[in-house]
Amino acid sequence: MDILTSYSFIIVAFGTVILAIASGVVGTVSVLKGQSLIGDAIGHATFPGVVIAFMIFGMMETSVLVIGAVIFGVLAFWFINKITSESKISLDSALALILSSFFGLGMVLKSYVQGNSNFSGTQGIDDFIFGQAAYMLRSDVYIIIAAALISLLIFTIFYHQLRIYIFDEAYSRTIGINKNLMNTLVLLMTIALISVGLKAVGAILIVNILIVPAVIGSLWSNRFLNVLVIAGISGGVSAFIGTFVSTAFTGIPTGPAIILSLSILLILSLVVAPKGLGSKIIQSKKRGANI
């Protein structure tokens, strides 16, 4: 229990919890729009950006690596749009294509860098694949907090517009909501959170903290605001538990620990939540009994 009071744990847990709260809220938009996998493709695609930023600047400074991640996130999204709008390749194929080729590029570059004596201090790159909160610095946490607060602020300002836009895009446009602005804001918030969260959660699993909290939220409530709040809380709680577990037991990466906590929360919700499978089964049994 010394961990809970240790200064470094408190700092790191604070960072991952805030990250997961903001991701849970922002990710709800993609989930309700049916675009969850775009986040997955972007998550994987940021990895080569991290490696290239390291190759160019030669340092493991998060602020530098985040820029590489953001650029590659935007690049991946641009490619996905270009492919789907100008060829007959469908969205899911385009996503798979971009996800795997970008991540493959990242792995090749990583191996090259780590096997090359011109680069030093390359071990840290591995942390960006699965995440390792224990190695997070205070400065990393500050960047997370900045990105999370800015995202939540933007979300709050555009809350009403986003809500109508997600529900009914055509109507929202006729009452003056700018579709491109909405898409751009959601994309930027998503890419920003993915990029700052890489070191904590890792490129492979980061999409999880964008999607699963929203799914949990939708199982518990019929109101958009409640779904957002529940998504934020589930993300935050899971991040805390995951960070604790990975700090307490050496060798357990933070990303998978957080994701496992979220998965457990999801399974529990599926069983007991009002809109989960459990209550559906009970309802259909009741109906059966009435016939």
Next chain:
Amino acid sequence: MSHSIINVNDLTVAYNNKAAVRHLNIDVKAGSLTAVVGPNGAGKSTLMKAIMKLIKPTSGQTSVMDDTSKKALKNIAYVPQKGDVNWDFPATVLDVVIMGRYVHKGWFKRPNNEDTRIALEALKTMKMTEYKDRQISELSGGQRQRVFLARAIAHDASIYLMDEPLQGIDITTEKLIIDTMKNLQKQGKTFLVVHHNLNTVPEYFDHVIILNKTVIASGPVKEVWSEDNINAAYYEMM
């Protein structure tokens, strides 16, 4: 009701170089109940979306109250096809109807009691009061259409543009929607409605636009609703 409230001037819209509608010239009379009819692929939804500036015309233009800018759209309550909407979205019936009020509020104010009152009034008109707290995914097709019309009423526009509001709904809802339209017409509102049932055109509407990529006929039902015009739209190769 002589002057025209919506003008379509030489409108052509093409998707991937294929024309969906060609050189349309249409005047929708203020205070009319105007039906838009035509076979599948005639460009009915395209016309509606072009008026709402949801799609860019290839050539020509549309105007509302003599204004070609997007600002004029504030005067229109648009009711999209039911299928165009995410019905799994976490919202109640009342939430959706209150969405119709934002157009008057600016984006950073929360809906107040007056907005809620207007929304509840609209639900009452559509006989949906008892469903106000119901999750929208649990509604039937007819109930969804009632909610849409309630939102349009709460929007309080002078023009209603409705894309197939009577598609896939029960007869009670159909009668209710038509009665509501006729009541609103008495208050000076204008309706432009995509409609698929040819038998009910003379009963429900006073004006009609018969469309099949071009305007086959357009005007008062009494004058243009003829077998020749209908055949020209539905049975002859264009």
